[in-house]
Amino acid sequence: MQRNMTIGLGVVAIALGALAYLQGGWGHVLAGLAGTGRLLLETSVLIVAAFVLAGLIQVMISRELVSRWLGAESGWRGLLIGGLAGALIPGGPYAYYPIAVAFLRSGATIGTIVTFVVAKNLWTVSRLPLEVGLLGVHVAWVRYVVTLAFPPLAGLLAQVLFRGATGWVRDGLPASGPGARQGRGEST
């Protein structure tokens, strides 16, 4: 999938190069290539540091630790703990969605799980270094401040709009056993 994505992006880059050529000839294309080179040079140290930091965060905070927190809480504290767990949990969607499923099955409320997923989307700690590095301190700072309240807000909204729907959502979970899915999450 990663390889297809790389090829896809290469095609997009070439198409954009053609568009640049149509707009201003080879001068525009060269300016684009120069921009790429500058970007690579300027961000190289930063990217290495960001990846090393992301790796360190991943080994310092285990999935088991996050799981223990999330399982025990509900209500207001559930929203808070769900948000914190989402911010800290490492891994991509194939890792955190199976955990969300496991908690839905074991009785967590829909609000807690929505907060958990949205916090994963918006608060992810391990992504922060990359965001600061590539978008700049100012944009990253504004973005985190503005969306700080969003995960519990979304959880609360889900709780209000879909009160009593937790069972309905639980019944709609894919039929295969939770063990198989969790196994898939752990292996990545």
Place this chain on the structure above:
Amino acid sequence: MIVATAVLVGLTLLAVAVARRQAPGRARDGALLGLSMLRGTLPLLVAAFFVAGMLAAALPPTLVHHFLGGSSNLLDVVVGSIAGALIPGGPYVSFPIIAAIHAAGASLPATVSMVTGWAVWNLGILSFELALVGPRFTVVRVSATLLLPPLAGVVTRLLFG
């Protein structure tokens, strides 16, 4: 960029110190894990940088200014949110592209909406959610987050305008 690099290197050193206190060898494990993630994503990263560089050269500035420049109150945050949802891939792909669009003239609120739209409405993640958690959860999650990306832009305009 220099400030960001310095801050990041400082944070990384801090994390190394914390990891070393946690357990012997943990700092090394973390650093190696990070470097192997970097090696895995490097081709993607370079391709994304080519897209970002070319995007800056190919995007007609007037178009960016019109739709994302922030001359009207809501257009830029709505267009930004939708554009964010359509940008594929992980942060190392999307952030350089969003940064290029920001540099080409997208307003701060539009840029924040783009990042939020990418994070919350992400179409690539949606397929995982449907497959792993099921469409009922998606209905709940999407209803609860539908307004967040444009809202992020509006709040940015109010607070940092």
